Amino acid sequence: MVGSYDRKIDTLRISITDRCNLNCFYCKNKNFFHSSKTSILSYEEIFKIVKCFVSLGINKIKLTGGEPLLRKQSVDLIKILLSLHLEDLVLTTNGTLLTGYASQLYGAGLKRINISLDTLKKDKFMFLTGSDRFEDVFEGIKVSLKTGFSPVKLNVVLLKGINDDEIIDFIELGEKYESLIIRFIELMPANSNLKDWKRYFLSRAEVLNEIKKLGKVIPKEKNFTGFGPAEYFEIFEHKVTFGIISPITKPFCSTCNRVRMNCKGELILCLYGASSIDLKYFLRNSSEEDLTSIIRQSVLRKPTGYNFGEVPGSKVAMCEIGG
Numbered sequence: 001m002v003g004s005y006d007r008k009i010d011t012l013r014i015s016i017t018d019r020c021n022l023n024c025f026y027c028k029n030k031n032f033f034h035s036s037k038t039s040i041l042s043y044e045e046i047f048k049i050v051k052c053f054v055s056l057g058i059n060k061i062k063l064t065g066g067e068p069l070l071r072k073q074s075v076d077l078i079k080i081l082l083s084l085h086l087e088d089l090v091l092t093t094n095g096t097l098l099t100g101y102a103s104q105l106y107g108a109g110l111k112r113i114n115i116s117l118d119t120l121k122k123d124k125f126m127f128l129t130g131s132d133r134f135e136d137v138f139e140g141i142k143v144s145l146k147t148g149f150s151p152v153k154l155n156v157v158l159l160k161g162i163n164d165d166e167i168i169d170f171i172e173l174g175e176k177y178e179s180l181i182i183r184f185i186e187l188m189p190a191n192s193n194l195k196d197w198k199r200y201f202l203s204r205a206e207v208l209n210e211i212k213k214l215g216k217v218i219p220k221e222k223n224f225t226g227f228g229p230a231e232y233f234e235i236f237e238h239k240v241t242f243g244i245i246s247p248i249t250k251p252f253c254s255t256c257n258r259v260r261m262n263c264k265g266e267l268i269l270c271l272y273g274a275s276s277i278d279l280k281y282f283l284r285n286s287s288e289e290d291l292t293s294i295i296r297q298s299v300l301r302k303p304t305g306y307n308f309g310e311v312p313g314s315k316v317a318m319c320e321i322g323g
C-alpha cells in the first residue's frame with residue numbers, strides 16, 4: 001500500500017493488551033481505564049485481521065502493549081502469526097517477565113526482541129516505574145542475549161535530569177554485549193499524566209554531543225534487520241552501534257511506514273491522529289473481503305504528518321498503543 005508522500009506502508013504495530021505491570025511516570029495515565037476482556041480481540045480475531053493486512057502487503061509486525069507478556073498464552077499468538085511467513089516479527093516488552101519467557105518465545109520462532117529500560121540504576125528504576133523489578137529486567141536482557149535473540153534492542157527514553165548522566169553507561173553496556181543495540185528515544189508529548197514533557201526533553205543533538213566525548217561518531221549504513229525510524233551510528237575505535245529515534249527534532253513522517261492497532265481492534269493511522277477505525281466492528285459484521293477493503297481505504301488515508309506546534313499531545317495514551 002503506497003500512501004501520501006509515496007510511503008510504502010508495510011508495518012503494523014499491534015498492542016495486544018493495555019495492561020502493564022509498570023507505571024512509568026511519563027507513560028501512565030490515571031484517567032485511562034483498561035479494556036474489559038470482552039472488548040478486546042481474541043488471538044483468532046487478531047490473526048484474521050493480520051491476514052487481511054498481509055494480503056495488502058504488510059509483512060512486518062510489531063507486538064506491543066501495555067505489557068504484551070502479561071497477556072496469557074502470548075507465545076501462542078506468536079506461533080500463529082509466524083505461520084504467515086512474515087518478513088519480520090518483533091516483540092516490544094518491558095523485560096520484567098523475560099527470564100521466564102525468553103526460551104519459549106525463541107522456541108516458538110521469534111528471533112527479535114526490543115526491551116525498554118530507561119536507567120541502569122535500581123533506585124532510579126523504582127522512581128521511574130514505581131516498581132522494584134530492575135533486576136528482573138536486567139536479567140531478562142542477559143537471558144535474551146544468551147537464548148540467541150539478535151539483535152536485542154534496548155529502548156531508552158531520554159529524560160533530562162533523570163538519565164542524561166547515564167548515556168555513556170548505556171553505550172558501555174552496548175559495547176559489552178555484541179548483539180545488544182542501544183536506541184535512545186526522544187520523549188514525545190503523549191496523553192499521559194506528564195503535562196510538562198518539555199521539562200524532561202533531551203534532544204538528539206545533546207545526546208550526540210555527550211557521546212562524542214568517547215570518540216568520533218560515524219553514521220552507519222542501513223544494513224541490519226528492523227530498520228525503522230532510528231538512525232544508527234558507530235563510534236570511532238569502539239565496538240558499538242547505537243541508534244537514536246528523534247520524532248521531535250528530526251520528524252520522520254515523510255518516511256513513516258507503519259500503522260497501529262490497539263487491543264480493541266481500533267486502527268490508528270498516526271500516533272498524533274485524532275481518529276481511529278473500528279476494525280473489530282467490520283471483522284464481526286462483514287466479510288473478509290469487505291474488511292480487507294476497509295483496511296486498504298483507511299491505510300491510504302494515513303495523514304502526511306503532525307505538527308507539535310499545533311498538537312499539544314497525542315490523543316492516544318502510549319500505555320494503550322505501545323509507542
Ligand code: SAM
Binds near residue numbers: 092093094115155319
Ligand atoms: N510494555 C512494553 C515496553 O515497555 O516496551 C510496550 C509498551 S511501552 C508504552 C513502549 C515504549 O514506549 C517504551 O519504550 C516506552 O518507554 C515508550 N514510551 C512511552 N511513552 C513515551 C513517550 N511519551 N515518549 C517516547 N516514548 C515513550
